[in-house]
Amino acid sequence: MSAGTRDLILDTALELFHMNGYTATGVTDITRAAGVPKGSFYHFFDSKETLAVETVNRYAERTQVGILRDPSRSPLERIRTHIDLMISLATAGGSPRGCLLGTFSTEMPSQSDSITLVVNARLDAWTDQLALTIAEASEAGEISTHSDPRRMAGFIVAGLEGAFARAKVSRSRKPLDDFRESLFEYVLN
């Protein structure tokens, strides 16, 4: 069995967890959707839990937090591009799926410590990077507010996660478009 099979299982699991959540997705659902025998799952992964930790890391890499460090754009332009990318990722292919980190934030604390810890670490790293970029935007005079950048970054991440959840439950991207407009009106101004 090839590394390609392992990758296919990971991507399929990420898709199913993102859409349906962790508890509602069984190992059989994953192998069936990936079109691989169930045995190949346990060849590559110890458990659904260790696989889920890997999907969180893979998802976090796709959110392209790195764009917040892109030296070819101004700090505020980097934040705009990053927010737009996050919204595209959540709304690609029809009904908004929300954010995997947000979905797992409410689902995992009662189910798995290891998944809870990796989700929290990824949210922290994202918030830290956003805080650095906010501080740069403030120094560059692109935003007028000079309060604690870490607290402001936490407020933005919370708002975006809440807007993802609202888009998912209302089956509409309007909460995300409204969030974007409000963010630049109230906070990043």
Added chain:
Amino acid sequence: MSAGTRDLILDTALELFHMNGYTATGVTDITRAAGVPKGSFYHFFDSKETLAVETVNRYAERTQVGILRDPSRSPLERIRTHIDLMISLATAGGSPRGCLLGTFSTEMPSQSDSITLVVNARLDAWTDQLALTIAEASEAGEISTHSDPRRMAGFIVAGLEGAFARAKVSRSRKPLDDFRESLFEYVLN
């Protein structure tokens, strides 16, 4: 079997859904935790799904959105009190449990249309009431911003729901305290 038993099943289910989510909570978990025979569940409820719709309504009543209409306080004071009450409700008894509406927002769309619809309707009603109170605060000169109150209310509800999720995954109330501080600094000022 008494109405008290029905009420006990409802309250127990609400507690378990709030803590562990819908999919991870079976009918047997509910009847065992309530200390009632499994048969009594189906005497009162058609299914776990119809029960969950009722728990959403019960939870929404407890969030005391009505306080946003309290004529004995100024509009901004009502918003402050409401936010504080929501935070108390989510942090009562140890580790933050988040908000049932937020948890169900990401979990239910792939599982149940009827639960998704009631969660969305309750979030809409909450946002509408908050928008009315924001408009009153704006008219009374308690806040300086005069942009669309409905969009501002949506931004606040999203931020609060995101902060609930972050408090749950970080097992800390700090995201909620930070949210409160940022809200009155950036938005309701």
